[in-house]
Amino acid sequence: MTHTGLETQSLTLAYRDRTVIRDLTLRIPDRCVTSILGPNGCGKSTLLKALARLIPPNGGQVRLAGEELSRIDTRALARRLAILPQSPKGPEGITVADLVRRGRTPWRGFLAPWSDEDARVCQLALEQVGLGDMAGRSIDELSGGQRQRAWIALVLAQDTPYLLLDEPTTWLDLSHQLEVLSLLQKRNRDHGTTVVTVLHDLNLAARFSDHLILLGPAGLVSEGTPDDVMTESNLQSAFGLKALVVPDPVTGRPMVVPH
Amino acid sequence: MKLILGLVLPLVLAMALTLLVGVQDAGLGNLWNALFVFDPADPAQVVIHSVRLPRLVAGCIAGAGLGMAGTIMQAVTRNPLADPGLLGVNAGAAFAVVVGALLLGSPDNGMIAALTFPGAALASVAVFLLGGARTGAAGPVRLTLAGVALNALLLSLISAVILARSEVLEVFRFWVTGSLAQANTRPLLAMTGTLVIGTGLALLAAPRIEALALGSALARGLGTRPARVQLVALAAITLMTGSAVAVAGPIAFLGLIVPPLSRRLSRHHLRREIFVSAVLGATIILLADTVGRLVVAPAEIRVGIMTALIGAPAFILVVRRLKPGALT
Known part of the structure; x- marks a missing residue:
């Protein structure tokens, strides 16, 4: 029963004595955009960190292509799976190009020479986030949206089939949120990259995701397509929220309107 | 290319001044002879060969070591005000000098130098362990705190000893302000070796240190092991700073002033930054030493005092230009 994708089996995650995820088994569908949703403190980010091996499971396991994550060599994993933590911080005054360059770390050898391939992938990443002409600018001078795109370019330059992002739209205004999510969606459509994000905005998640994972205070509430997951009863049990779910007039995807 | 010329030319100039200028000015001809066809009977050549060349x-060694160590220290701790001395290297070396003077009576300079390197190394190992670097729990903040605590402890022990024993104070007070004047009694060859090993480690680890400077979560996502990278970086810093302190004693401010300059010149490429720091550090210390020998000739101002005189105003300039939030 080997699978090709990223999956958890009976995964339990805890901080000291507080268990945030208990006995969770789920599969992240390959080549899809998946969003993890849920109220504050339900363990969304914790789950994402465990999927990227930033925190070890307290029970159960995370597997990538059937192999337990903890058994995969660190560098080999970094060539398959990239993660952008929440609100990353770079050295003061670093330029966009120099920041993105660091995304190539897992691909560089012992002496770490810089190859044409490295340069090509970095350039592509910059263009995909729309910062091709800003490579020489310092990230301190960029707007919030541009800065977040520069960080995304860094993980794109890592050139992995799996891309995990922890709240990539936090602190951005609506148009920049759309910008970030559409570029991730485009990367998914063009390269078949499996994208997993933690998001707060339910409507944006429904709009841009192929697959949703909805967590509540008591663990997994529902997973599946946006239409399956975004139901009034699911929202009630995850958020304790009374809401109307109507089709989004633009995309036809489910849209949440709280009472 | 322009950068290399702009850096190497001043260094060559500083080196030439070090060899030529002093109480007794030596001509270029003497310099050539002393370096290539040394005649031990000529006093001018002897000065160059056995005093100024060491x-x-x-x-x-001291300038390059402290400059590079400062650069790596600031990259690893993500703190533009971090000094390699924070790892307890200087305090460890000082403590070794005091213990040596206490146990051996009044040791000669060679003995002091032999004690400082292990003293420095032991102190930084202690900081690694106290800061939890072995288990990977060490963040920059914990390491810095452990360094501050160990510094305070060692300095109070040193004070306790030198207050009680004036012959130890006598040895200590000449050592504690760094100087190049006793260079010909110091283990220059061995310390060149340790400096080269430290530099090699730093250059190898540089791409991983760059990843670490993005925060430990992202660094792990990029396939590095932060605890291991930190350990290698700290080992490099210890080797570099230990070499510097063993040949010149503690030199103030160099490890603090060189990194911001070299960062500006090398645009966040750590390997370039390491090279630039080495050249800048050596240039500054040689110039400071030469000036110190000239201003009150035939006496001299010790280079540790000169670098502090130059370094303190430069440091204030750096602090004033820091953007708010640059320390977090």
């Missing part, structure tokens, strides 16, 4: 080598 001084030059010691200055290069």
Whole structure:
């Protein structure tokens, strides 16, 4: 029963004595955009960190292509799976190009020479986030949206089939949120990259995701397509929220309107 | 290319001044002879060969070592005000000098130098362990705190000893302000070796240190092991700073002033930054030493005092230009 994708089996995650995820088994569908949703403190980010091996499971396991994550060599994993933590911080005054360059770390050898391939992938990443002409600018001078795109370019330059992002739209205004999510969606459509994000905005998640994972205070509430997951009863049990779910007039995807 | 010329030319100039200028100015002809066809009967050549040349080598070791160590220290701790001395290297070396003077009576300079390197190394190992670097729990903040605590402890022990024993104070007070004057009694060859090993480690680890400077979560996502990278970086810093302190004693401010300059010149490429720091550090210390020998000739101002005189105003300038939030 080997699978090709990223999956958890009976995964339990805890901080000291507080268990945030208990006995969770789920599969992240390959080549899809998946969003993890849920109220504050339900363990969304914790789950994402465990999927990227930033925190070890307290029970159960995370597997990538059937192999337990903890058994995969660190560098080999970094060539398959990239993660952008929440609100990353770079050295003061670093330029966009120099920041993105660091995304190539897992691909560089012992002496770490810089190859044409490295340069090509970095350039592509910059263009995909729309910062091709800003490579020489310092990230301190960029707007919030541009800065977040520069960080995304860094993980794109890592050139992995799996891309995990922890709240990539936090602190951005609506148009920049759309910008970030559409570029991730485009990367998914063009390269078949499996994208997993933690998001707060339910409507944006429904709009841009192929697959949703909805967590509540008591663990997994529902997973599946946006239409399956975004139901009034699911929202009630995850958020304790009374809401109307109507089709989004633009995309036809489910849209949440709280009472 | 322009950068290399702009850096190397001043260094060559500083080196030439170190060899030529002093109480007794030596001509270029003497310099050539002393370096290539040494005649031990000519006093001018002897001065160059056995006094100023060791001084030059010691200055290069100390300047390059402290400059590079400062750069790596600031990259690893993500703190533009971090000094390699924070790892307890200077305090460890000082403590070794005091213990040596206490146990051996009044040791000669060679003995002091032999004690400082292990003293420095032991102190930084203690900081690694106290800061939890072995288990990977060490963040920059914990390491810095452990360094501050160990510094305070060692300095109070040193004070306790030198207050009670004036012959130890006598040894200590001449050591504690760094100087290149005793260079010909210091283990220059061995310390060149340790400096080269430290530099090699730093250059190898540089791409991973760059990843670490993005925060430990992202660094792990990029396939590095932060605890291991930190350990290698700290080992490099210890080797570099230990070499510097063993040939010249503690030199103030160099490890603090060189990194911001070299960062500006090398645009966040750590390997370039390491090279630039080495050259800048050596240039500054040699110039400071030469000036110190000239201003009150035939006496001299010790280079540790000169670098502090130059370094303190430069440091204030750096602090004033820091953007708010640059320390977090």
